[in-house]
Amino acid sequence: MGRNRTKSGKIRLAEVAELAGVSPITASRFFRNPEALSLAKRTRVESAARELGYVPNLAARALASQRTEVIGVLIPSLTNNVFSDVLRGIYDASENSRYSIQLSNTRYSILQEEKLLRLFLAQKPAGLIVTGIDQTTESRAMLDAADCPIVQIMEIGPHPVDMMIGFSHYDAARAAVAHLFAQGHRKIGFVGARMDPRVQRRLDGYVSAMKDAGLFEQRLVVTTATPTSVTLGGALFTDLLAREPGMDAVFCANDDLALGVLFECRRREIAIPEQIAIVGFNDLEFMASAVPTLTSVRTNRYEMGNTAASMLIDAIDGRRPEHPVLDLGFKVIERQSSSARRSDNRPAASGTGAANKMVALPSGHD
Amino acid sequence: MGRNRTKSGKIRLAEVAELAGVSPITASRFFRNPEALSLAKRTRVESAARELGYVPNLAARALASQRTEVIGVLIPSLTNNVFSDVLRGIYDASENSRYSIQLSNTRYSILQEEKLLRLFLAQKPAGLIVTGIDQTTESRAMLDAADCPIVQIMEIGPHPVDMMIGFSHYDAARAAVAHLFAQGHRKIGFVGARMDPRVQRRLDGYVSAMKDAGLFEQRLVVTTATPTSVTLGGALFTDLLAREPGMDAVFCANDDLALGVLFECRRREIAIPEQIAIVGFNDLEFMASAVPTLTSVRTNRYEMGNTAASMLIDAIDGRRPEHPVLDLGFKVIERQSSSARRSDNRPAASGTGAANKMVALPSGHD
DNA sequence: AGGAACGTTGACAGCGCTACCAGCACGGAC
DNA sequence: GTCCGTGCTGGTAGCGCTGTCAACGTTCCT
Known part of the structure; x- marks a missing residue:
């Protein structure tokens, strides 16, 4: 406190230039394009700046340079x-x-x-x-x-x-549905919240995949504009179940919803994946750790x-x-919640997020 | 496109002032302290600015005003x-x-x-x-x-x-432990990850509460510097269980860890809260929705x-x-995961995050 | 009626930096 | 030897705005 030369107590470029024995404009260049300086001046300016603890004034720079x-x-x-x-x-x-x-x-x-x-x-x-x-x-x-x-x-x-x-997102949703088809599921519900454009495109992908298979039904789709949450996942799933009790899988537009569905199934004593398979979207960290582990579409956020x-x-x-x-593509990470209807869905006692099997790789169209 | 007067294509304060028939400095004042202007000039400047679509140049403002x-x-x-x-x-x-x-x-x-x-x-x-x-x-x-x-x-x-x-955080942790004591728990473990200063203080609170009750044992504490995650919660809990199989409750330094513990218990078929009670920290949204619902310390983030x-x-x-x-205090939100050892821990089929009973209110010391 | 006090306005001079262009020294091409 | 290009350097002139202070007109007080 006391090393300052200017009234405001700040080191300016001019001080640095003076100490280095160069003109201010040369000092300025040092900070923007050091290669333009001769080696001698470059080192002189550098040490002067360091010695004075110079920090450029961004406002002045922005004003002068117009950007x-x-x-x-x-x-x-x-x-x-x-x-x-x-x-x-x-x-x-x-x-x-x-x-x-x-x-x-x-x-x-x-x-x-x-x-x-x-x-x-x-x-x-x-x-x-x-x-x-x-x-x-x-x-x-x-x-x-x-x-x-x-x-x-x-x-x-x-x-x-x-x-x-x-x-x-469209392709990713289609891949998720294709994965469920491959596991033998047919009555696949869709649960979505906060229907922003990307979620909407996931829905579109789901609809197109279902239609392609001749399995689409409007009542399999439950969405809301409400912001997403785990609790909401449970509630939407409850709706879906009321509309279509025979459903055998749910594709959730995100992982929070999927976790909510998982808990709701637990509450209702619905076995996953035996009675209902679940696929989420994004592959947040907890998906690999849930019981059963939850299948999701991994995105490279x-x-x-x-x-x-x-x-x-x-x-x-x-x-x-x-x-x-x-x-950047996506990957369907297959886990227990959507594995083929085997009986051994109870994992070993220890290791969490066991084996992840990749199903679909980077996107590309269809 | 074409309305500009200055070379850069931007409307400056001077243009606004000119159109309003005042000096630039008066126009400047309008934007910083409108009350200082007479009503007449104020409205004139305002409409001029609107008409020209004036946006102040923050860099110039910052440079001139030194802040x-x-x-x-x-x-x-x-x-x-x-x-x-x-x-x-x-x-x-x-x-x-x-x-x-x-x-x-x-x-x-x-x-x-x-x-x-x-x-x-x-x-x-x-x-x-x-x-x-x-x-x-x-x-x-x-x-x-x-x-x-x-x-x-x-x-x-x-x-x-x-x-x-x-x-x-110290008081909050003490309140969480006090809540567990009140439910009849004694061998209470602590699980913590990424031991930043706040988590450390939660640990300190836990330790002090346990010591006050004459129940502290070092082996009940499992921590790591690793960033927190749900999966890590399961792993740390596994450690804890290996050290002290007789444990009857776990206080988790955050909710992700608590969720991991929940899943790990499910994997091991440990009944919550009958065999082990769980308390988390922060009360994230999913805590109210888990099965069983998870007790946590609500913080007003x-x-x-x-x-x-x-x-x-x-x-x-x-x-x-x-x-x-x-x-801003905190509240212990009591849920199923730590309710007194009753038998009816299976909730009704529908509603998520049922009744939340508040236990401790805003902080204050001890 | 005189003066102080207030509210309102404007002129001037920068804030610290960089764009632009001119100038210098040097070397190579002719 | 002259010319020109290249590499480096510096001078000048702002960028658009606001701080400061002075000046004006009006009102209020004594």
Whole structure:
């Protein structure tokens, strides 16, 4: 406390330059493009900066350069486990870059998304990560006009704004249903909550698979706009059971619902998978640990966030990816809850999440 | 598209001022302190800004005013359910303020926290939210010297940097153990993972309660530094059982572990609560829905984040709270997993998370 | 009636940094 | 020897906004 030269007590670039015996602009270059300096000056500036504990003023930098080093991220939910994994991937990838993450929550509202997008764009972000492909026309126009790289995450679709990384929820749902067919199930119910576009596409995949097999019936589908929860899984399953007591399997649009169904079955003394098979979606950690272990569709959430942020940063720095649209695929992880109707569904006493058998691999269409 | 006057295509404050027929500085004041303007000018500036679609340039504002409108948030984990609730509270509270949230993940490392703190402070944030009370000496010094309001969240302790909001993990753990005592349990195990300071204090509370009752034994405690998970809960419980087969209850440092214990008991055909009672911590949503329903210590996570951010914003705006240290307390939510050793632990067929009986209310010491 | 007090407004001068372009030294091509 | 390119460096001029202070008109008090 007392090493300062300027009234505000902060070290400025000018001080660093002075100590290093170079002009401010040279010092500035050191921080943005060190290769442009001669080795001698480079080391001089570096040690001067270190000695003074210089930290650049981002506001001044942003004002002068007319762009920020902020990556805007728009996600629909902060509560959902799914997004916390994606977010972790994003933060991890941004950590050692010079970009900082600005996160906003659209709460599953595309109008809110539009508003936030406008806000973000006004600050000229270095890049943008948005969730999904269902934006308002207005949002879409803003994205198209934006002069920064953009990555859409969570799913893939036909008309990317720029880059895109995700997987086909439709295909993933079809694979889940196909797996249940393969185990001999026919009357397969669907349970879904918070019918956001991706859950809707999972439903579409389920419907198409069922129709292809000539097994679709509307009363096998129970959905609600209510946010998802374990408790809700039990309640929706109860509804479904009332409508169709002869059901032999349930495909749950997410793992929380699946866990709720598991508990509800336990409450009703319904044997899994003998009487009812269960398949979840996302393959959260607990699925491998439940009793019986629960089959789920594994999605690469962390990787999605991580790759999205890496791709974005690369694109910002001028290294555009070869493939702007990346399909990260999915895997049906078969576990006890949907294994073929054998009798030995009681596992050994110790090991949790025993053997996981992969059923379908990365996506691709149909 | 074409409405712009300046080269960059952006509307500046000067344009708004011109259209409104006032000086730029008056227009500036409109956005920061509208009450200072006469009604006439206020409406003129307002309509001019709206007409031009003016959005202030935050970088310029930050540079000129020497402070940002950023609230820095340091949390130890992005994965943990607990923090997603807290975060949601923070984001909700900040949404309609002019402040934006800058989030960083310390990954439970106080060294990383120190580094991030230095980074944050260099940008002169408007306020800071930090997790817990265990900072490095250096961090503590930086916080003490910071010229912005600071809220410590998640727990309360004796020497607040500034404001503080949380609850006593120690007391909460004691209350959980007291509840188990009240149900007639004596050999109570402790299962803990990722022993961060708060989990450590829960352990301390457990130990003190057990010692007070003359029941403490070191072999009843199983902990690990590994990040928590449901699967880990099962594994740690298995350890515990091997050490002390006569155990009649387990206090889990969080709900994921408790769920893991539940599943492990099911695998081993151990009856809950008849043979082993379970108490979790945090009262996540699924606890009320499990079979049997799981007792837990409810913590006010959303409220903690929300109040912290509100308090912080108020403090930034000069309205300091009456009570800078807020104890949000906790509640032991008694459910089937720890109910007194009755025989009717099989619930009715339908309703999930049936009756919750509150046991201990807001904290206070001992 | 005179003056103080207040509410309202504007001029000026930067905040700390970078874009732009000019200038210098050096070396190779002609 | 002249010309030009290349690599490095520096000067100038802002980026868009706000802090400070002075000045104005009005009201209220004595």
